[in-house]
Amino acid sequence: xxxxxxxxxxxxxxxxxxxxxxxEAAKQATIKAVKDSMRLDSFKRVEVAQKEKxxxxxxxxxxxxxxxxxxxxxxxxxxxxSPGTSSTTTTTTTKKKGWSSAALGxxxxxxxxxxxxxxxxxxxxxxAVIGGVAGAGAGYLIGRGQDKKSGRAQ
Numbered sequence: 316x317x318x319x320x321x322x323x324x325x326x327x328x329x330x331x332x333x334x335x336x337x338x339e340a341a342k343q344a345t346i347k348a349v350k351d352s353m354r355l356d357s358f359k360r361v362e363v364a365q366k367e368k369x370x371x372x373x374x375x376x377x378x379x380x381x382x383x384x385x386x387x388x389x390x391x392x393x394x395x396x397s398p399g400t401s402s403t404t405t406t407t408t409t410k411k412k413g414w415s416s417a418a419l420g421x422x423x424x425x426x427x428x429x430x431x432x433x434x435x436x437x438x439x440x441x442x443a444v445i446g447g448v449a450g451a452g453a454g455y456l457i458g459r460g461q462d463k464k465s466g467r468a469q
Contacts, residue, residue, distance in 0.1 A: 361466040415467060417458035424454020 428450015429443045436442025462468035 357464045357466075364466065415458065416461035416465070417455050417468070420454035420456075420458025420461070421451045422454070424457075425451035428453070 425447045429447035431450070432442035432444070432446020433439045434442075435446070459468060
């Protein structure tokens with residue numbers, strides 16, 4: 316009777332170990348699928364942003380051409396250029412992108428870390444410096460990851 320219980324206990328132990336391995340493999344497969352879908356989603360966002368940028372450039376070119384045509388129509392006949400010469404001036408404005416996520420994360424992390432360090436440590440200055448440096452590093456790493464996802468950093 317004891318042998319039957321021992322065999323039953325061993326069979327139960329082996330089957331429970333096998334289920335845990337199967338569950339772990341299923342979890343890993345699920346995590347991989349989620350990461351792959353997130354990666355595809357970030358590529359789609361970059362493509363949409365590029366298409367929007369191209370559409371804006373097309374619209375700006377069209378507006379520039381229309382404004383030049385209107386200016387040519389409204390120009391007096393005496394000041395019109397001769398047919399052999401043509402002068403066109405195009406101005407391109409570069410839009411500032413603002414702060415990168417890495418820079419913003421560094422500043423926010425340094426502030427939060429400095430405040431937290433000053434509150435936690437008994438020596439306020441030392442805690443603020445250590446917390447600020449640690450927070451700035453963590454904020455930079457998080458912001459850099461966001462920049463890579465958005466396509467701003469390569």
